[in-house]
Amino acid sequence: xxxxxxxxxxxxxxxxxxxxxxxxxxxxxxxxxxxxxxxxxxxxxxxxxxxxxxxxxxxxxxxxxxxxxxxxxxxxxxxxxxxxxxxxxxxxxxxxxxxxxxxxxxxxxxxxxxxxxxxxxxxxxxxxxxxxxxxxxxxxxxxxxxxxxxxxxxxxxxxxxxxxxxxxxxxxxxxxxxxxxxxxxxxxxxxxxxxxxxxxxxxxxxxxxxxxxxxxxxxxxxxxxxxxxxxxxxxxxxxxxxxxxxxxxxxxxxxxxxxxxxxxxxxxxxxxxxxxxxxxxxxxxxxxxxxxxxxxxxxxxxxxxxxxxxxxxxxxxxxxxxxxxxxxxxxxxxxxxxxxxxxxxxxxxxxxxxxxxxxxxxxxxxxxxxxxxxxxxxxxxxxxxxxxxxxxxxxxxxxxxxxxxxxxxxxxxxxxxxxxxxxxxxxxxxxxxxxxxxxxxxxxxxxxxxxxxxxxxxxxxxxxxxxxxx
Amino acid sequence: xxxxxxxxxxxxxxxxxxxxxxxxxxxxxxxxxxxxxxxxxxxxxxxxxxxxxxxxxxxxxxxxxxxxxxxxxxxxxxxxxxxxxxxxxxxxxxxxxxxxxxxxxxxxxxxxxxxxxxxxxxxxxxxxxxxxxxxxxxxxxxxxxxxxxxxxxxxxxxxxxxxxxxxxxxxxxxxxxxxxxxxxxxxxxxxxxxxxxxxxxxxxxxxxxxxxxxxxxxxxxxxxxxxxxxxxxxxxxxxxxxxx
Ligand code: SF4
Numbered sequence: 001x002x003x004x005x006x007x008x009x010x011x012x013x014x015x016x017x018x019x020x021x022x023x024x025x026x027x028x029x030x031x032x033x034x035x036x037x038x039x040x041x042x043x044x045x046x047x048x049x050x051x052x053x054x055x056x057x058x059x060x061x062x063x064x065x066x067x068x069x070x071x072x073x074x075x076x077x078x079x080x081x082x083x084x085x086x087x088x089x090x091x092x093x094x095x096x097x098x099x100x101x102x103x104x105x106x107x108x109x110x111x112x113x114x115x116x117x118x119x120x121x122x123x124x125x126x127x128x129x130x131x132x133x134x135x136x137x138x139x140x141x142x143x144x145x146x147x148x149x150x151x152x153x154x155x156x157x158x159x160x161x162x163x164x165x166x167x168x169x170x171x172x173x174x175x176x177x178x179x180x181x182x183x184x185x186x187x188x189x190x191x192x193x194x195x196x197x198x199x200x201x202x203x204x205x206x207x208x209x210x211x212x213x214x215x216x217x218x219x220x221x222x223x224x225x226x227x228x229x230x231x232x233x234x235x236x237x238x239x240x241x242x243x244x245x246x247x248x249x250x251x252x253x254x255x256x257x258x259x260x261x262x263x264x265x266x267x268x269x270x271x272x273x274x275x276x277x278x279x280x281x282x283x284x285x286x287x288x289x290x291x292x293x294x295x296x297x298x299x300x301x302x303x304x305x306x307x308x309x310x311x312x313x314x315x316x317x318x319x320x321x322x323x324x325x326x327x328x329x330x331x332x333x334x335x336x337x338x339x340x341x342x343x344x345x346x347x348x349x350x351x352x353x354x355x356x357x358x359x360x361x362x363x364x365x366x367x368x369x370x371x372x373x374x375x376x377x378x379x380x381x382x383x384x385x386x387x388x389x390x391x392x393x394x395x396x397x398x399x400x401x402x403x404x405x406x407x408x409x410x411x412x413x414x415x416x417x418x419x420x421x422x423x424x425x426x427x428x429x430x431x432x433x434x435x436x437x438x439x440x441x442x443x444x445x446x447x448x449x450x451x452x453x454x455x456x457x458x459x460x461x462x463x464x465x466x467x468x469x470x
Numbered sequence: 471x472x473x474x475x476x477x478x479x480x481x482x483x484x485x486x487x488x489x490x491x492x493x494x495x496x497x498x499x500x501x502x503x504x505x506x507x508x509x510x511x512x513x514x515x516x517x518x519x520x521x522x523x524x525x526x527x528x529x530x531x532x533x534x535x536x537x538x539x540x541x542x543x544x545x546x547x548x549x550x551x552x553x554x555x556x557x558x559x560x561x562x563x564x565x566x567x568x569x570x571x572x573x574x575x576x577x578x579x580x581x582x583x584x585x586x587x588x589x590x591x592x593x594x595x596x597x598x599x600x601x602x603x604x605x606x607x608x609x610x611x612x613x614x615x616x617x618x619x620x621x622x623x624x625x626x627x628x629x630x631x632x633x634x635x636x637x638x639x640x641x642x643x644x645x646x647x648x649x650x651x652x653x654x655x656x657x658x659x660x661x662x663x664x665x666x667x668x669x670x671x672x673x674x675x676x677x678x679x680x681x682x683x684x685x686x687x688x689x690x691x692x693x694x695x696x697x698x699x700x701x702x703x704x705x706x707x708x709x710x711x712x713x714x
Contacts, residue, residue: 361574
C-alpha cells in the first residue's frame with residue numbers, strides 16, 4: 001500500500017478524536033526546526049469547520065480489541081493499515097517545514113499488545129526530537145495498559161499526553177468497552193498527573209540549586225499537560241454527571257482540557273443507541289459549560305442539579321443560571337467585582353477585562369459598554385450603569401427569558417455553531433464583530449521594530465532573488 | 471494645509487513632528503502613494519527625516535506608553551485610508567493625558583487607532599497559520615501572500631525563529647515586498663521577485679499528501695461550510711494548498 005492510501009486510512013481513523021489544540025507549549029527552537037506558540041495556531045479549517053493544528057493520525061488501526069463504539073474495533077470491516085516510523089517522521093517533518101501544521105498528534109489502535117504499541121510510538125517521538133531536532137508540538141495518546149516505564153519515558157519527549165475516557169460512566173464502559181474498565185483508564189491519567197507534579201517539584205529544586213534554566217527546560221515532563229475526551233450521547237448519562245466528571249478531572253488530575261465529542265454513529269450495533277444525527281447542540285452546551293468551569297469560576301452544581309440534570313436547549317448555561325438567580329441582579333457596572341462581572345450574560349472574559357481596565361480612568365455609560373463589546377440586548381437585563389438601568393430592563397422573569405432567547409443566536413444560526421470550535425465562538429457570544437482569529441489576540445512576534453528601517457530603503461535598491469546568495 | 475509624506479513610517483512621523491513644531495493648521499496627512507492633489511487645497515511636501523521621526527517615536531514612548539506606540543505602529547501598517555489623522559488625533563490626546571489613554575477603551579478617538587491595530591494583529595495571527603511554503607528546486611521555501619494589511623514585519627520574526635534551519639522567502643505579492651531569510655540573517659525590503667525558480671521534485675508529492683489528508687479529516691455528517699468561512703474568509707483560500 002502506498003503512503004497516499006495509508007494516510008487516508010489512518011487520518012480517517014483518527015478524525016473522531018476532537019482534540020487538536022496546540023496550546024500550552026513552550027518549547028524553543030534550539031538549533032533545529034520548530035517551536036511552540038503559547039496560544040496555539042490554527043493552520044486550516046476542515047470542511048466541518050474544525051481548526052486543524054496538528055497532523056492527527058493513528059500509527060495503526062489494526063486493533064486487537066473490539067470496543068463497540070469504535071470504527072477501528074477488530075470485528076468491523078474497514079481497510080487496515082500501519083505506518084512505519086520513517087513514514088510518520090517524514091510526513092511530520094515535511095508538513096511542518098511547509099507550515100501546514102503545528103506538530104504531530106499521534107494516537108494508535110492497539111497493535112499486538114499495549115506495550116508493543118507504546119514502544120513503537122515512543123520510538124517515533126524520540127527520533128523526532130533527538131535525530132531530527134524537531135521542536136514543534138507533539139501530542140501523544142497514551143495506550144492504557146502499556147508498561148508505566150514506557151509512558152513515563154514518552155512523557156519526556158512530548159508536550160501533551162492524553163488518555164481518552166470516552167464513556168462518562170463505569171456502566172457505559174462495561175457494556176461498550178469490556179476491555180477498558182474505567183480504573184484501567186484512570187490509572188495512566190493518575191500516573192501522568194503525578195509525574196507532572198513530581199517533575200515540576202524537581203525542577204523547582206533544581207532551579208533553586210543552580211540557575212541554569214535552559215538545562216531543566218529540556219527535561220520537562222508533558223509541559224502542556226494532559227487532556228481527555230468524552231463521547232456524548234452513546235450512553236444514557238445525564239449532562240450533570242458528565243460535567244461533574246469533567247470538574248473532578250480538572251481538579252484531581254489537573255487536566256488541561258476535556259473534549260466532548262457528539263457521538264457520530266459510524267456503525268450500527270444493538271448495544272448502541274439508535275441516533276440518526278450526532279447530538280451537536282448537547283455537545284455545544286457542554287463546551288459552553290466547560291468554559292464556564294474553567295474561565296468564569298462556575299461550579300457544576302451551580303449550573304445543573306439532580307432535579308435539573310440536563311442543559312436547557314433554549315438558553316446557554318450562563319443565561320440559564322442568571323435567570324434562575326435574578327435576585328442577584330442588577331449589578332452596577334462601575335463597581336461590581338470581576339468575578340460577578342463574568343457572570344453577567346452578554347459579558348465575556350474579554351469585555352469583562354476591558355471594563356475593569358476602562359473604569360479605572362472614568363465612569364462608564366451604556367454607550368461606552370457598547371463600544372467595549374458588551375451585548376446590551378442581553379446584559380441590559382442584569383446591570384445598571386451609574387445607577388441607571390438599560391432601556392429594555394425588566395424584573396419580570398418571563399420577559400427577560402423571552403428576550404434572552406430572541407437575543408441569543410441559537411447554535412443553528414450563523415454566528416455560533418456547534419462543534420469543537422464552538423467553545424471559541426462562545427467568547428463571541430457577546431456578538432463582538434471580530435474575526436475568529438481575533439480571539440487569539442496575543443502579542444505578535446517581538447522585535448518588529450528593528451526591521452522597520454528596511455521599509456525606508458530606497459526603491460531602486462531592489463534585489464532580485466538571483467542576486468541573493470541564500 | 472495638507473501634508474504629503476512618502477508613505478513610510480518615518481515619513482509619517484516626520485509629518486507629525488512638523489505639525490507640532492511648525493504650528494500649521496493641517497486638515498490631513500496623506501501618503502504620496504495614494505494622494506491625488508486637487509487645486510483647492512494647499513499642500514506641503516514633507517521629506518522623511520530619521521532624527522525627527524525618532525524624536526516623535528521617543529516622545530510617544532515616554533509621554534504616552536510602549537503599548538500606545540505599538541498600537542500606533544500597527545494602525546499605521548493597517549494601511550486603512552484615513553489612519554494618519556486618526557493617529558494624529560490619538561497622539562494629541564495621548565500627549566495631554568498620558569498612559570491613561572491605553573485604558574480608554576470606550577472612547578472613539580482611541581478606538582479609531584485600536585480597531586485598525588486589532589485588525590492587523592488578528593490578520594498577523596491568522597497568517598502565522600495559513601501561510602504556505604513550497605519547496606523550490608534550489609532548496610528555498612517560498613511563500614507568496616496577499617494580506618489585507620502590511621503585516622510582513624509583524625510575522626517574519628515568527629518564521630525566523632521557527633524555521634531557523636531552512637532558507638525561506640515570504641513574498642507579499644500585492645506590495646512587492648519580501649522577507650528573505652538565509653539561516654543566519656533576515657532582510658525585509660521592497661523587491662521584485664520576478665523569476666521564482668521551479669518547484670523541487672518532491673514538492674507536488676507532499677502537496678498531494680496534504681490535500682489527501684485534508685480531504686479525509688472532515689467528518690461527513692458535520693460538514694459546515696458556513697463555520698469554515700467564519701474562521702477563514704474566502705479571499706484567503708487562494709493561498710491554501712489544500713483548497714486548490
Ligand atoms: S482499543 Fe481503541 S482503537 Fe481499539 S477498538 Fe477500542 S477504542 Fe478502538
